[in-house]
Amino acid sequence: MSDLKINVINHPLIQHKLTLMRKETTGTKDFRELLEEISMLMAYEITRDFPLKEIEIKTPVTTCKSKVLTGKKVGVVPILRAGLGMLNGVVNMIPAARVGHVGMYRDPETLKPVEYYCKLPSDVSERTLIVVDPMLATGGSSAAALSLLKAKGAKSIILMCLVVAPEGVRVVNEEHPDVPIYTASVDECLNEHGYIVPGLGDAGDRIFGTL
Ligand SMILES: O=P(O)(O)OC[C@H]1O[C@H](OP(=O)(O)OP(=O)(O)O)[C@H](O)[C@@H]1O
Numbered sequence: 001m002s003d004l005k006i007n008v009i010n011h012p013l014i015q016h017k018l019t020l021m022r023k024e025t026t027g028t029k030d031f032r033e034l035l036e037e038i039s040m041l042m043a044y045e046i047t048r049d050f051p052l053k054e055i056e057i058k059t060p061v062t063t064c065k066s067k068v069l070t071g072k073k074v075g076v077v078p079i080l081r082a083g084l085g086m087l088n089g090v091v092n093m094i095p096a097a098r099v100g101h102v103g104m105y106r107d108p109e110t111l112k113p114v115e116y117y118c119k120l121p122s123d124v125s126e127r128t129l130i131v132v133d134p135m136l137a138t139g140g141s142s143a144a145a146l147s148l149l150k151a152k153g154a155k156s157i158i159l160m161c162l163v164v165a166p167e168g169v170r171v172v173n174e175e176h177p178d179v180p181i182y183t184a185s186v187d188e189c190l191n192e193h194g195y196i197v198p199g200l201g202d203a204g205d206r207i208f209g210t211l
């Protein structure tokens with residue numbers, strides 16, 4: 001595990017909500033709400049080092065210098081479908097962000113990613129992209145999405161996943177050493193069907209009620 005390059009966000013609220021999401025008795029409505037709440041909290045954590053500059057403003061009382069975000073603008077890129085469950089939480093925290101979409105599903109037999117959609121903001125090369133997908137399992141989908149974004153010009157990318165498997169982190173670390181990964185949990189392993197153990201099942205199906 002110590003070979004993994006990964007940032008684990010251990011905030012108690014995130015860990016508590018993740019436990020509720022993992023339970024098989026948690027229904028679609030609660031699962032979706034919890035994922036949005038956790039995404040908001042994770043966005044808060046991953047933007048901790050974003051640069052600030054001081055500007056002069058006028059309050060009702062006086063003028064003063066006060067801080068605002070500076071540096072690159074942000075783009076949020078959910079990997080469809082399940083990544084959509086993390087989109088609103090991030091955009092709630094960064095309302096000026098543009099949104100791109102990458103459609104990618106994992107072939108259930110081969111576990112290889114299949115790309116089916118891509119629509120990005122035109123200035124993708126000038127933005128910091130936050131790619132969101134709740135699950136990083138074999139790493140195939142995220143690695144392919146990151147390659148696609150780089151081929152479209154992206155230069156600064158952060159990957160934010162709710163739960164990851166060590167196997168998938170190794171793949172993304174190897175293929176995209178420039179992309180920092182943030183997660184709420186590094187789980188144990190993958191099972192014979194490529195599902196994360198203990199994980200939370202199929203995130204897309206639980207978000208959209210397609211079980
Ligand atoms: O790391 P990997 O082994 O590639 O697996 C992870 C991918 O699998 C899930 O998507 P899925 O294929 O179920 O598509 P969906 O979001 O449409 O349900 C998940 O949301 C990831 O995108």
Ligand SMILES: O=c1cc[nH]c(=O)[nH]1
Nearest residue numbers: 137195196201202203
């Ligand atoms: O555990 C897993 C693995 C891939 N995709 C999911 O939704 N869950």
Ligand SMILES: [Mg+2]
Nearest residue numbers: 202203204205
């Ligand atoms: Mg799915």
